[in-house]
Amino acid sequence: MNILRLPFLVKLTLVIICIIGLGYLLALGESILAPFFLAFLMAMLFLPIANFLERRLRFKRSLSTIASLMLMLIVLIGLIYFFGSQLSDFSKDIPHLKNQFTTVATDLQHWVSKTFHVKIDQQLTYIDQGLNKLLSSTGVILGFTFGIFSSGLGFVVFFILFFIFILNYRRVLNNFIITVFNEKHKARVLEIVREVRIMTKKYITGLCLQILIVSTLTSILLTVLGVKYAILLGVLTGLLNVIPYLGICISLLISCFIAFATATPSTCIYVALGYIVVHIIDGNIVLPFVVGSKVKINALFSFLGIIIGEHLWGIAGMFLCIPAIAIIKIIFERVEGLQPWGKLLGEEEHPDRKKKSYKISKNITLKEMD
Numbered sequence: 001m002n003i004l005r006l007p008f009l010v011k012l013t014l015v016i017i018c019i020i021g022l023g024y025l026l027a028l029g030e031s032i033l034a035p036f037f038l039a040f041l042m043a044m045l046f047l048p049i050a051n052f053l054e055r056r057l058r059f060k061r062s063l064s065t066i067a068s069l070m071l072m073l074i075v076l077i078g079l080i081y082f083f084g085s086q087l088s089d090f091s092k093d094i095p096h097l098k099n100q101f102t103t104v105a106t107d108l109q110h111w112v113s114k115t116f117h118v119k120i121d122q123q124l125t126y127i128d129q130g131l132n133k134l135l136s137s138t139g140v141i142l143g144f145t146f147g148i149f150s151s152g153l154g155f156v157v158f159f160i161l162f163f164i165f166i167l168n169y170r171r172v173l174n175n176f177i178i179t180v181f182n183e184k185h186k187a188r189v190l191e192i193v194r195e196v197r198i199m200t201k202k203y204i205t206g207l208c209l210q211i212l213i214v215s216t217l218t219s220i221l222l223t224v225l226g227v228k229y230a231i232l233l234g235v236l237t238g239l240l241n242v243i244p245y246l247g248i249c250i251s252l253l254i255s256c257f258i259a260f261a262t263a264t265p266s267t268c269i270y271v272a273l274g275y276i277v278v279h280i281i282d283g284n285i286v287l288p289f290v291v292g293s294k295v296k297i298n299a300l301f302s303f304l305g306i307i308i309g310e311h312l313w314g315i316a317g318m319f320l321c322i323p324a325i326a327i328i329k330i331i332f333e334r335v336e337g338l339q340p341w342g343k344l345l346g347e348e349e350h351p352d353r354k355k356k357s358y359k360i361s362k363n364i365t366l367k368e369m370d
Contacts, residue, residue: 039162
């Protein structure tokens with residue numbers, strides 16, 4: 001029975017059941033699937049390096065995999081060292097930060113007392129009650145912290161192992177995906193696998209370039225404004241910018257917090273305006289140029305993806321949801337019957353762009369025929 005001939009309500013019911021089932025499986029296998037997907041993305045990023053080592057330098061598959069792993073670990077260790085050294089320098093300014101906020105808190109208490117007629121003693125009582133409740137849950141906080149550390153350590157171990165296996169057995173995995181389908185679908189499956197691999201590599205490379213550009217722009221902005229730890233905040237902004245909309249807001253709050261503690265209150269306003277400008281440049285120039293419109297996801301499903309990703313996999317899900325939706329969009333656009341879902345995930349195309357892209361694709365087809 002052809003599924004395309006089924007009534008709409010039946011197809012919609014099957015889609016909803018599949019989505020619920022996949023969501024349950026994703027939540028159930030978080031500890032394995034999250035590092036596996038991240039390892040897959042990083043393997044696509046380091047695939048050209050592994051191919052270069054094998055084809056040009058005649059490395060064995062296992063040796064090229066280990067070399068790619070070492071290169072990735074060097075980059076990650078460098079980032080960890082950078083953040084660690086910057087945070088150690090930041091800890092020296094904590095006394096100044098406390099004094100600054102003590103002054104602000106005193107002014108705020110007097111303002112609340114005059115405006116809402118709440119005495120300072122009563123305000124301190126409310127604060128003490130809140131602190132007692134917080135301290136009473138210290139055991140829960142410590143347990144949560146230990147859980148994050150242990151799960152984070154397991155995440156890293158699984159990520160490294162999956163990275164090695166995916167790079168080392170990439171040909172076996174590729175052949176399995178091709179041969180598991182019927183012979184009459186082999187050509188289409190080959191095309192989809194090739195397109196997904198190419199587009200995924202381009203997308204991940206584009207994201208890395210976007211992180212680099214946004215980090216550079218933000219670092220220059222904060223340096224010009226005289227904000228301390230400008231490079232640290234710039235790199236943090238670039239990394240958090242992977243999370244659409246929420247990432248730039250979180251980094252904005254952190255930068256305003258540091259600017260307020262180490263500079264003047266007016267600097268916070270300039271930082272906020274500068275971040276808005278950087279976000280506009282990123283959304284209208286950087287993102288379409290380095291990531292491309294073919295895998296661009298509309299704002300609605302980007303936001304839904306962030307919420308669902310955080311609910312399923314926590315912070316890791318917020319970072320991984322956008323690449324996952326981009327890959328799903330690529331597959332949907334190339335599978336018969338799923339094209340409407342691919343268009344639903346993407347941006348609305350302008351009629352003039354459609355005509356232009358049609359002319360370009362027609363010219364390319366004619367050239368290939370010649």
